Amino acid sequence: MLALYAVGDVSPVDVTRAVLDRAAAMRDVLNPFVRIDAEDALMAAEISERAWRAGLPTRPLEGIPVSIKDTAMTRGWVLGRGSRLSIGQPAATEDAPAVARLRAAGAVIYACTTTCEGGWKAVTDSPLTGITRNAHDPAVSPGGSSGGAGAAIASGCGPLALGSDGGGSVRVPASFSGIFGMKATFARVPQWPVGPHYSDMSHYGPMTRSVADAALMLSVMEGYDPKDPYSFPPAPPGAFQAGPLPLSGLRIGVAETYGFLPVDPEIRAVFRRSVAIAEQAGAILVPVPDFEDWRPTYRTLWQAGAWQALRRLPADRIGLVDPEFLAEAQKGQTIATGDLVDAQMRRIVYRQEAGRLHGSVDVVLSPTVSVLPFEAGKTVPDASWPDWLEWGGFAFLYNMTGQPAASIPAGFSAGGLPIGIQVAGRLQDDVTVMRVCQSLEGLLTEGRSIPSRVVGRLAA
Structure with missing residues (x-):
C-alpha cells in the first residue's frame, strides 16, 4: 500500500473505504468488531491523502488502516474489555502508548476488535459482544482472546491489527486464523493501563498477514514510555527492516511437546x-x-490474578461478569498464600531454565497450540479437556518468562483449517525472531492464506 501511495496509483481514502466496506460485510458473518469508526477513519485518511498528493514528508504508516483490540485504551472509545461492566462508562480521553504511536505514525484507526471478557481465555466470545467466528470456517472459533483481530486480518478487513497476549492471546488466534502474530518481549511495547489479572504476563503485539508488515508495525510501537516503568529503549533504527535471516548455520531448538x-x-x-x-x-x-x-504454575498465577481483578466488585455488579470467568476467579480465592508464593518462585526457575536453553540456540520452534480450531462458542474442543489452560499450554512459558514469541502459518488440516508453528527467542531479541520468521515465511508456502479467497467462500 505504501509503495502504491507513493506513486499515486492508490489513494488512502479509497483504501479506507474499501476496508470499511469489507469490515461492514464481515461484521454479521464473523462478528470481529465491537465498533467500526468510519467517520474518524475517513477524516484521517483524507489527511494522509493530502500529504501523499502534495509530496509532503510522510510518516511510517501514512494512510494504513489499523484495528485495535478492545483491551487497549483508544481516545473517544469506551474501553470495554469485552465486559458488560463497561456499559454506561465514559469514553477514554487518551490513547494507550501503543495506540498513540500508531496514530502518530499516520495509521488510520478504523475499528475496535472483539475479545472475551478481560481477555480471560484463548477463544473469543463474551456476554457483551457474542461469538466471534473463524474466517476459514464460521462454524469454528478464531481462537482468542484477540480473535476479532485474527478474523479481521484473515478476511481482509485491513492489513494491521493490534492484539494483546497474556497467555497466547495473539499467538493462538494467529494459528487458528492462518495469519502472523507476535508477542513482543515484555514491555518492548509499553503497557498502560495495566490489564486486569495478567499483570506482567501481558504483552502487546502486531497481528498481520506478512511478517514484514508486523516488523514495520512493531518498529512504530516499541520503545520507552514513562507510563510503563518496565519499558526500555527501542531497537537500533532499521533493525526490524533488516530482512530475512538466512537459516544456514542457525541453531534452532526443536520442541515438539x-x-x-x-x-x-x-x-x-x-x-x-x-x-x-x-x-x-x-x-x-x-x-x-x-x-x-x-501449566499448573501458570494456572495458579492466572486464577489468583483473575480473583484480584474481580474481588472488589460490589454484589450488584458481579452478576454482569461472564459466569465462566467468575467461576475461574472464585477458584483463585481459595489459593493458599504458600501455593501462590511457590508459583511465583517456579516462574523464576522457568525464566532461568528458558534463559539457559536460549543461550545455546538462536530460536526454538514448537507447535503454537495443541488442538485444531474447534466449535465457536465453546471453550474446549470436547469433554476430554478440562479447560482451555490445558490445550493452550505451548504459549504460557513465554508469558511467564517475558520472551518474544510468534506464530507463523505453516499449513492446513485435511479439513482446511489453519495450523501455525511458534518461533520463540531470547529476551529482548525480537529482531531475530522477526527475521527468522521472515525466512520461514518464504519457505512454508503451504501455510499461506489469501483473504479474497476466504471472503469468497464466506460470501458463497
Whole structure:
C-alpha cells in the first residue's frame, strides 16, 4: 500500500473505504468488531491523502488502516474489555502508548476488535459482544482472546491489527486464523493501563498477514514510555527492516511437546514438515530437553490474578461478569498464600531454565497450540479437556518468562483449517525472531492464506 501511495496509483481514502466496506460485510458473518469508526477513519485518511498528493514528508504508516483490540485504551472509545461492566462508562480521553504511536505514525484507526471478557481465555466470545467466528470456517472459533483481530486480518478487513497476549492471546488466534502474530518481549511495547489479572504476563503485539508488515508495525510501537516503568529503549533504527535471516548455520531448538504437551496428529505432521524444511535450508536442529509441566504454575498465577481483578466488585455488579470467568476467579480465592508464593518462585526457575536453553540456540520452534480450531462458542474442543489452560499450554512459558514469541502459518488440516508453528527467542531479541520468521515465511508456502479467497467462500 505504501509503495502504491507513493506513486499515486492508490489513494488512502479509497483504501479506507474499501476496508470499511469489507469490515461492514464481515461484521454479521464473523462478528470481529465491537465498533467500526468510519467517520474518524475517513477524516484521517483524507489527511494522509493530502500529504501523499502534495509530496509532503510522510510518516511510517501514512494512510494504513489499523484495528485495535478492545483491551487497549483508544481516545473517544469506551474501553470495554469485552465486559458488560463497561456499559454506561465514559469514553477514554487518551490513547494507550501503543495506540498513540500508531496514530502518530499516520495509521488510520478504523475499528475496535472483539475479545472475551478481560481477555480471560484463548477463544473469543463474551456476554457483551457474542461469538466471534473463524474466517476459514464460521462454524469454528478464531481462537482468542484477540480473535476479532485474527478474523479481521484473515478476511481482509485491513492489513494491521493490534492484539494483546497474556497467555497466547495473539499467538493462538494467529494459528487458528492462518495469519502472523507476535508477542513482543515484555514491555518492548509499553503497557498502560495495566490489564486486569495478567499483570506482567501481558504483552502487546502486531497481528498481520506478512511478517514484514508486523516488523514495520512493531518498529512504530516499541520503545520507552514513562507510563510503563518496565519499558526500555527501542531497537537500533532499521533493525526490524533488516530482512530475512538466512537459516544456514542457525541453531534452532526443536520442541515438539516439551516433554508433556499433547499435540493433535495433523498439527504434529505440519510441525515436523516445517522442521524438515528448516533443516533443508541449512539450520542446525537441536532437540530441546524435556521441561517440567508449567501449566499448573501458570494456572495458579492466572486464577489468583483473575480473583484480584474481580474481588472488589460490589454484589450488584458481579452478576454482569461472564459466569465462566467468575467461576475461574472464585477458584483463585481459595489459593493458599504458600501455593501462590511457590508459583511465583517456579516462574523464576522457568525464566532461568528458558534463559539457559536460549543461550545455546538462536530460536526454538514448537507447535503454537495443541488442538485444531474447534466449535465457536465453546471453550474446549470436547469433554476430554478440562479447560482451555490445558490445550493452550505451548504459549504460557513465554508469558511467564517475558520472551518474544510468534506464530507463523505453516499449513492446513485435511479439513482446511489453519495450523501455525511458534518461533520463540531470547529476551529482548525480537529482531531475530522477526527475521527468522521472515525466512520461514518464504519457505512454508503451504501455510499461506489469501483473504479474497476466504471472503469468497464466506460470501458463497
